Amino acid sequence: MSIPAYSNACLAPDSTGLNVYLIGVPTSNEGRLEMYSVSLSNINSPTATFVTNYTDSSYWSSSAPKFCLAYTGSPNTINSPIMVYQLGPRSYATNMFPNGTVERAGNFNEIGFVSNKLFSFTGAVNNLDWATGFTNTTFQGTGSSWTGARFNASHITDSSLDWDLSIFPSQTPLLSVGTYVASDNTPAQGYHVVFDQNGAGMVYTALSTATLISDTPTDRVQTLSSPQKVDMSGYSLSKLAVPVTMLGVGYILDRAPDGSTMLYSIAPGQSAKLQFVTVSGNVPSFSSNMAAAAVASKIVIYGASNNGAVSFNSFDPVTSSWTGPGLVKAYNPPSQTSSPFSPSQGSKTNVAAIAGGVVGGLVVIALVAFLFFRSRRNSRTTQANAPPAYQDPGKAPNPASVPLMDQDYTQQQQIQQVQMQQQYNTHQSYVPQSQSIYTSQPITVQQQASPVFFQPQSQLQHLPQESYSYVPPTSIPQLQQQPMIFQPQTSETNPQNNYGQVAYATPQTPVSQLNVPAGQQHTSTNQPHTPTDLYYTSQPANPQYIDPSSHYAA
Structure with missing residues (x-):
């Protein structure tokens, strides 16, 4: 199949x-x-x-x-x-x-x-x-x-x-x-x-x-x-x-x-x-x-x-x-x-470390070669009857150049550290552009309201069915006697309505926390709240829904 x-x-x-x-x-x-x-x-x-x-x-x-x-x-x-x-x-x-x-x-x-x-x-x-x-x-x-x-x-x-x-x-x-x-x-x-x-x-x-x-x-x-x-x-x-x-x-x-x-x-x-x-x-x-x-x-x-x-x-x-x-x-x-x-950080860090090591090594080799040839040239100009000169292996051929080499290598390390800090600063601020799942344009909210409401049957029965223009229901009351429970639906249909043409309104982002009055922002009520159990209800007389835009000012 x-x-x-x-x-x-x-x-x-x-x-x-x-x-x-x-x-x-x-x-x-x-x-x-x-x-x-x-x-x-x-x-x-x-x-x-x-x-x-x-x-x-x-x-x-x-x-x-x-x-x-x-x-x-x-x-x-x-x-x-x-x-x-x-x-x-x-x-x-x-x-x-x-x-x-x-x-x-x-x-x-x-x-x-x-x-x-x-x-x-x-x-x-x-x-x-x-x-x-x-x-x-x-x-x-x-x-x-x-x-x-x-x-x-x-x-x-x-x-x-x-x-x-x-x-x-x-x-x-x-x-x-x-x-x-x-x-x-x-x-x-x-x-x-x-x-x-x-x-x-x-x-x-x-x-x-x-x-x-x-x-x-x-x-x-x-x-x-x-x-x-x-x-x-x-x-x-x-x-x-x-x-x-x-x-x-x-x-x-x-x-x-x-x-x-x-x-x-x-x-x-x-x-x-x-x-x-x-x-x-x-x-x-x-x-x-x-x-x-x-x-x-x-x-x-x-x-x-x-x-x-x-x-x-x-x-x-x-x-x-x-x-x-x-x-x-x-x-x-x-x-x-x-x-x-980022996923490429590991490879980027390794490349930077290898490059820094190679550059530092080349600097050291160049300085050693320079000092070696300079020492040989100085030894050739020495008088023939002078006793052979031996140098302590623990001492550098040209002590004056040692601080320069150390200084150059230290500068190289500092440059690498600065570059890495600039590239991998974990405290760097990252502010992506705000995105919305539901709408491409922001909605200006002037009052707290539910974006989309289902119409209770008691309201739908007395409204003109041919216009499908409904009064927005009130918000859910603060206290409920039972938790919200599933409303099982019957399969009975209303012959006055064509359910096959039901349209889904695009869900809108609910009221932002910023628009909730101070003191109500994500604060649980101190009064007891009892969840409601599920109730059986019949299919609404008209399964139409209020356009979410009707709850908001233009």
């Missing part, structure tokens, strides 16, 4: 680690969420087997990003489910099983996770997975759009969301990647790494619980602590970068200037330093619609071109090499780069 081409796919490993699940929605069949099992025994000629599909045009879209998680903490059974989360203004989740069973979709009411690049896998124990994600809503009690979520392999609607993370990452994130510690017990342990649009990064320790929220309302779904600044090593990530979680190591694939794929890694449990991964041999070309996942001990990527051609490539961290079709020459950063600790 031919492998389908998806513009927004996600990958997940199977229970054996030998195959990978490919999940996506074809542009030719909107609303059909498909799942294939792909054998990579021959990565140059992979084979696909259809597993199942979930068809409902009111939920699934080919234009929406997707995130897949295997429940790696649960026993490896042949029917272990894959959690599929569609992100964007309409964020829906389901569990898809290898035997073809698919759970009914659910969602967190009024909440959307904006990007699969800001959705970190941070914990796995038994049949539960935890993630830390950036939403399209700013919670008033924290002034943050970050939230912790817990997903359940047994029933997707037993999943929970909690805004209270104790401390909160940047409100202008570029990318996040998670890592986790394999464990059979809670609290689940992991790390949440956030890179912001100003070129900086922070590492947070993530502790997650499996306690029933209704029994112990003081327990959190997830808590972040111990923030530590990332040593960026002079590197700058682009808005195209793709995160991958492999247990305790987070990998980041990014586009090189020549269009090839570069790879970075960070192991926050060991070090907060971002490392450039030196690759042996050729690398795949970077694809803007690349999907990636850790499969066993390797990274597998999937890409689809506009003409429908698809390809898989695999990276082995042990051999530091890529396999698969279409590999190209790896990009080598220019040697004149001013970024410290």
